[in-house]
Amino acid sequence: MERAARIAAHLLPGSQAQVPELGAQHTAAPEHGYVVAVLGASGGIGQPLSLLLKLTPGVRELRLYDVAPTAGVAADLSHIATPARVSAHTGPTALADALYGADLVVIPAGVPRKPGMTRDDLFNINAGIVRTLVEGVARFCPRAWLAIISNPVNSTVPIAAEVLKRAGAFNPGRLFGVTTLDVLRANTFAAEVLGLDPETVSVPVIGGHAGATILPVLSAASPPVQLPEDRARALMARIQDAGTEVVKAKAGAGSATLSMAAAAARFAASCLRAMGGDSNVVECAYVASSMVSGLPYFASPLRLGPAGIAEFLPLPHMNALERENFEAMQVELAASIQKGVDFVANPPPTKNCLPTKPQASTVREAPHRPPRMAPTATEVGELLKPLLLKDLRIQCRARGLNPGGSREALLERVRDHMLETGNLELAAEFNGEVAIGVPQAKAAIGADGPIGVNNNNYVRDQGQNVGNFITDRPSSRVLAPPGGVTSWSLGGDVLPPAPKPRPAAGPASHPVELTAVATAQAVPAAVAPSDEGAAAIDGEGGVGHNNNYSRPQGQNVGNFITDKPSSRVLAPPGGGSSIVFG
Numbered sequence: 179m180e181r182a183a184r185i186a187a188h189l190l191p192g193s194q195a196q197v198p199e200l201g202a203q204h205t206a207a208p209e210h211g212y213v214v215a216v217l218g219a220s221g222g223i224g225q226p227l228s229l230l231l232k233l234t235p236g237v238r239e240l241r242l243y244d245v246a247p248t249a250g251v252a253a254d255l256s257h258i259a260t261p262a263r264v265s266a267h268t269g270p271t272a273l274a275d276a277l278y279g280a281d282l283v284v285i286p287a288g289v290p291r292k293p294g295m296t297r298d299d300l301f302n303i304n305a306g307i308v309r310t311l312v313e314g315v316a317r318f319c320p321r322a323w324l325a326i327i328s329n330p331v332n333s334t335v336p337i338a339a340e341v342l343k344r345a346g347a348f349n350p351g352r353l354f355g356v357t358t359l360d361v362l363r364a365n366t367f368a369a370e371v372l373g374l375d376p377e378t379v380s381v382p383v384i385g386g387h388a389g390a391t392i393l394p395v396l397s398a399a400s401p402p403v404q405l406p407e408d409r410a411r412a413l414m415a416r417i418q419d420a421g422t423e424v425v426k427a428k429a430g431a432g433s434a435t436l437s438m439a440a441a442a443a444r445f446a447a448s449c450l451r452a453m454g455g456d457s458n459v460v461e462c463a464y465v466a467s468s469m470v471s472g473l474p475y476f477a478s479p480l481r482l483g484p485a486g487i488a489e490f491l492p493l494p495h496m497n498a499l500e501r502e503n504f505e506a507m508q509v510e511l512a513a514s515i516q517k518g519v520d521f522v523a524n525p526p527p528t529k530n531c532l533p534t535k536p537q538a539s540t541v542r543e544a545p546h547r548p549p550r551m552a553p554t555a556t557e558v559g560e561l562l563k564p565l566l567l568k569d570l571r572i573q574c575r576a577r578g579l580n581p582g583g584s585r586e587a588l589l590e591r592v593r594d595h596m597l598e599t600g601n602l603e604l605a606a607e608f609n610g611e612v613a614i615g616v617p618q619a620k621a622a623i624g625a626d627g628p629i630g631v632n633n634n635n636y637v638r639d640q641g642q643n644v645g646n647f648i649t650d651r652p653s654s655r656v657l658a659p660p661g662g663v664t665s666w667s668l669g670g671d672v673l674p675p676a677p678k679p680r681p682a683a684g685p686a687s688h689p690v691e692l693t694a695v696a697t698a699q700a701v702p703a704a705v706a707p708s709d710e711g712a713a714a715i716d717g718e719g720g721v722g723h724n725n726n727y728s729r730p731q732g733q734n735v736g737n738f739i740t741d742k743p744s745s746r747v748l749a750p751p752g753g754g755s756s757i758v759f760g
């Protein structure tokens with residue numbers, strides 16, 4: 179633990195400051211530290227970031243929110259002997275609870291790039307995710323500092339600003355696009371070139387966070403990086419393309435996660451130190467700005483204070499090469515900003531689970547219930563996709579359909595029948611008899627959202643490791659039917675839970691609030707949706723898996739325990755199952 183704390187101190191410079199005190203203009207009440215929420219906590223960035231935040235002094239509560247399961251990550255982190263209480267919040271209905279009263283919200287939720295993509299290619303998915311989450315911020319913690327990691331940052335920050343403006347909750351001094359990774363990269367690569375310890379190098383990086391908009395001002399670094407033009411160009415290009423370097427190296431498995439977690443943890447620690455009154459906190463970040471005419475958002479060095487941005491430091495002096503880059507980036511950056519603004523002004527049709535215009539005054543208002551909607555063929559197709567041929571035969575028999583034919587034919591037959599009848603219940607076979615229940619279909623459906631995308635990059639269809647996996651089927655005789663009721667609602671009448679009142683501080687009697695587990699316990703074991711590779715909901719799109727850790731065949735290669743019972747199941751699980759689409 180000591181070692182972990184030393185590593186954390188190294189990653190989070192200045193984090194050894196004593197527990198921060200309430201800043202004069204900060205209205206939350208951090209008696210023993212601050213409440214930090216990570217949205218997208220189960221993902222490639224979210225998990226290591228949450229680890230580093232658990233090790234960060236001054237964090238009183240760490241709330242982990244994701245549409246993919248968070249209970250495991252929270253349980254795991256909660257065993258680390260630091261004061262931060264960790265809680266798990268899974269799915270849209272848990273967003274309010276994750277956010278209520280948070281001091282700092284960090285958002286790494288969203289899909290990452292694959293080779294060949296630009297960050298802007300992520301816009302279509304991530305714009306909606308960020309909008310929805312920021313709507314939650316506006317409602318449940320409108321005074322929180324907000325740090326956005328989700329790409330394309332050049333557009334997602336303007337989106338967040340527009341959402342906050344519409345909710346009457348925009349404080350330009352507290353909204354940040356996290357560009358700290360560009361600074362870490364610039365420091366590291368410049369130090370390599372100079373033969374210095376990277377910790378002694380500090381390069382200001384201005385502009386935005388995509389390709390040419392990333393402008394490391396090497397000539398203004400400390401110590402100054404004075405290189406012949408060709409070498410300066412090459413160094414600048416490497417910093418600008420560093421994200422792509424990682425995307426290529428990961429070969430389809432995502433983008434920078436570990437370095438990003440370190441960068442975001444450093445930025446978060448800086449925010450907490452500033453909130454606590456440290457007047458010597460300077461970070462570059464992409465913020466609402468009037469530093470450059472025509473660019474209402476711009477990354478530049480900022481002094482942070484208790485109320486947010488305390489001062490915009492002057493733009494670093496640029497040499498001719500840097501100025502050339504500065505001029506060249508502006509058209510692209512302006513277009514990305516406008517794209518974000520337009521997205522909120524003229525939203526594309528969406529199946530969002532939160533309203534587009536939250537009320538400014540209703541901080542604890544329950545999330546809006548979505549309009550009732552019929553499932554689409556795609557959604558039903560996704561629901562059936564995980565089923566094996568034998569499962570599809572069961573579905574056919576349960577529905578009085580011909581169970582003969584190929585998997586594709588059966589998929590189509592069952593899907594069409596579901597769409598025709600509106601009956602989406604899935605059947606399972608127990609002891610030779612067909613029983614209706616929720617099968618191992620990898621879908622968990624949020625109470626207040628349409629079928630959505632599991633954007634967790636760590637999910638694999640066949641398990642988290644390659645080869646080993648433990649499924650949720652019983653491995654020995656089940657002598658009595660489990661009870662419980664399973665109910666899936668796609669836009670029905672289920673109200674999300676109101677945020678729970680929270681104790682002000684101090685050790686938790688149950689250090690991990692396993693919100694998701696509590697729900698799952700009501701579900702019969704043999705029919706509960708599996709957490710492995712479970713498709714969760716993001717309120718934005720169709721069923722899907724974006725978790726990068728989910729592997730179709732499991733996270734480890736080779737060994738796995740299948741989901742078949744190893745002995746007879748003597749009785750079907752009890753309880754009722756229903757799926758409601760409106």
Ligand SMILES: NC(=O)c1ccc[n+]([C@@H]2O[C@H](COP(=O)([O-])OP(=O)(O)OC[C@H]3O[C@@H](n4cnc5c(N)ncnc54)[C@H](O)[C@@H]3O)[C@@H](O)[C@H]2O)c1
Binds near residue numbers: 290329438636
């Ligand atoms: N700013 C930067 O410097 C920087 C650096 C690296 C990555 N990124 C960006 O960060 C994002 C995340 O990257 P990653 O590698 O962690 O991806 P990931 O797929 O591994 O994790 C994303 C997580 O977000 C979750 N998620 C999806 N929709 C959600 C929703 N509506 N609500 C809550 N959670 C939701 C997913 O379930 C998943 O757990 C990407 O957009 C990536 O481009 C930014």
Ligand SMILES: O=C(O)C[C@H](O)C(=O)O
Binds near residue numbers: 387424433
């Ligand atoms: O490159 C990416 O897509 C992720 C991130 O923006 C990065 O800079 O690493």
